[in-house]
Amino acid sequence: MPPVPVDPVLARRARIARLVEVGQRLGYGLFLVAVVSFVVGFVRGFDGWPGTVVLWSLVVGSAVLAPAIVFGYAVRAAEREDRERTS
Numbered sequence: 001m002p003p004v005p006v007d008p009v010l011a012r013r014a015r016i017a018r019l020v021e022v023g024q025r026l027g028y029g030l031f032l033v034a035v036v037s038f039v040v041g042f043v044r045g046f047d048g049w050p051g052t053v054v055l056w057s058l059v060v061g062s063a064v065l066a067p068a069i070v071f072g073y074a075v076r077a078a079e080r081e082d083r084e085r086t087s
Contacts, residue, residue, distance in 0.1 A: 013075055020072040027065025033057045 034057035041050030 013078060016071055017075045020068050020075060023064050023068030024072065027061045027068055030057045030061030030064065034061065 034054045037050045037053040037057065041054065044050070
């Protein structure tokens with residue numbers, strides 16, 4: 001049986017979708033770390049590490065999550081357009 005030809009556009013879209021999923025999990029995970037650190041800092045005081053962890057978790061989480069959300073919308077829009085064209 002000959003190998004099934006793979007559409008390079010669909011393969012690239014699938015690769016981007018996987019990266020989007022990882023980016024969203026990482027970004028939202030960092031936001032969770034920021035919230036937990038904020039609660040710890042609120043209870044124990046923001047002396048030392050809680051404030052630093054909150055700050056860097058929000059900065060890095062935002063830097064990772066923003067492009068992941070945009071690319072996620074792009075992938076879903078491309079898939080929707082493909083479905084509409086084939087229907």
